[in-house]
């Protein structure tokens with residue numbers, strides 16, 4: 001099947017900036033790949049039989065990529081869970097209503113696709129190595145919905161309840177200590193074997209064109225050295241698949257690295273040999289200049305989730321500094337986008353605005369441009385999902401993942417200068433709801449905002465039915481007991497702030 005997708009503007013690649021923009025252009029697609037890119041008039045003459053999609057009022061561009069999510073179709077906010085410091089939220093979220101993994105994944109895929117994401121990374125969160133049945137339900141649901149996927153099993157084999165958990169539970173009264181013991185005392189090396197087994201099984205079964213199976217141990221302070229070393233060894237044995245790990249998300253995590261290892265958690269990862277081109281840090285908020293230099297030198301990546309970082313009171317990742325150092329920074333939404341709806345375009349806008357730091361040196365490196373930000377949401381994020389060179393640009397030979405954005409509201413409400421570059425118009429004025437048509441792997445998944453792969457009304461009905469059942473007695477009792485532990489837990493972290501930290505961004509004055 002061949003398709004000719006056209007737009008009044010085509011942004012072919014964020015890396016090529018203005019040189020990559022074609023006015024009245026088109027992309028010719030055969031099966032799953034882009035064959036030709038150029039002017040519409042020339043291409044339509046050359047391929048008169050191709051089915052044409054799009055029109056002159058649309059912007060054609062590469063599909064966006066969410067480099068960090070946990071597949072939270074039904075969001076915490078929808079589940080009635082509010083945000084707080086991450087450490088507190090982790091306790092509070094025990095009340096979150098759960099729905100079937102397949103249902104949740106389909107909902108997550110629909111929300112991503114309708115806002116212009118054609119690829120997403122689902123890092124599955126879980127205490128135990130996530131059971132294969134759940135992983136299969138997720139992956140199959142994403143496939144059916146038609147989204148390109150990076151899937152990483154998660155897991156922690158230490159510090160599940162609190163950091164330095166064995167000392168922490170000594171601070172609890174006997175009844176709570178007994179309740180907490182199974183969360184602290186378990187077979188840590190059996191966990192590692194099971195994790196690697198699960199990865200191998202999923203890789204064997206699903207790794208391919210539409211799905212990349214990557215590694216996602218939950219966070220540095222949640223992994224024993226042995227676990228991290230096995231992850232690195234396994235990733236490298238499979239052609240250096242990506243290792244995605246939450247790192248230095250909060251000041252508490254930074255303090256833990258200094259207390260436990262006498263260095264930043266990133267340098268601890270480096271001691272174990274993990275800092276490499278296939279390492280991606282989720283969040284990366286509490287970095288030092290040494291950390292940033294190391295990431296640049298080793299060609300590692302970070303994912304940036306500004307809304308999530310603000311929601312759970314992490315702070316702001318120093319993306320301006322990371323960018324200046326040449327680190328690969330990629331978009332992540334982390335299930336907590338600013339409108340609570342997985343709108344990748346709004347998230348890109350927030351990235352564009354958040355890192356416009358103040359100062360007196362007016363000739364300093366300019367703030368991120370629209371193209372820089374588009375790169376974060378396309379090329380850079382494709383790399384962290386294991387699809388480098390395959391998606392993220394509209395170039396011959398690449399996979400046909402593209403979106404058509406309706407420019408009517410963006411440029412005709414009532415007027416926008418024709419001199420304004422279309423990428424700037426998109427970053428400043430577009431929304432997920434302006435995405436009209438979505439193509440993944442050469443297949444039309446959504447057209448005129450109607451889904452061709454999912455019965456969205458039926459899905460919503462099912463989600464409502466499942467979610468309104470609420471949580472069971474057992475889950476409520478567990479969550480209630482965790483609330484009793486919370487004051488001890490909050491006390492545990494008192495005094496951990498005895499460390500040097502000077503923020504990168506001076507956003508206002510003090511003292």
Ligand SMILES: [Zn+2]
Pocket residue numbers: 068069070246282334
């Ligand atoms: Zn996350």
